[in-house]
Amino acid sequence: MNSKEICHLIEDFLDSKKAQDIVRIDLTGKSSMADFMIIASGTSSRQIKMFAELLKEFLHKLGIQPIFMEGLGACDWVLVDAGDVIIHLFRPEVREFYHLEKMWGVDLADFARQVSARTTKED
Numbered sequence: 001m002n003s004k005e006i007c008h009l010i011e012d013f014l015d016s017k018k019a020q021d022i023v024r025i026d027l028t029g030k031s032s033m034a035d036f037m038i039i040a041s042g043t044s045s046r047q048i049k050m051f052a053e054l055l056k057e058f059l060h061k062l063g064i065q066p067i068f069m070e071g072l073g074a075c076d077w078v079l080v081d082a083g084d085v086i087i088h089l090f091r092p093e094v095r096e097f098y099h100l101e102k103m104w105g106v107d108l109a110d111f112a113r114q115v116s117a118r119t120t121k122e123d
Helices: 004-017 045-061 092-096 108-122
Strands: 020-026 036-040 068-070 078-081 085-090
Touching: 004 020, 004 036, 004 045, 004 085, 004 108, 020 092, 036 092, 045 078, 045 085, 078 092
Parallel strands: 036 085
Antiparallel strands: 020 036, 068 078, 078 085
């Protein structure tokens, strides 16, 4: 399974758990740390912790190991390192403060299209 397929599975998983504003950032040519970054929001620290723990189990079932996690103490921002895919889980106000999408040069119109496509998919 390649990293793009893994991204789709992670996005679908997070969507099924009611994560919000899920965005994928292609890091090709921008970073050697990973191929993709996924950013998603939850409504509370408790929800972010649940996303992280369930995502870790899901990734293990896919055979992705090792998986490293940072930020489980406060759960305002949890980073899940799944090798070629890095996942950032945020509370909305923390996500807005750090605005990783802007840092990595994501076109905001593209972000809106991704969110719209995911919303349309649910209908």
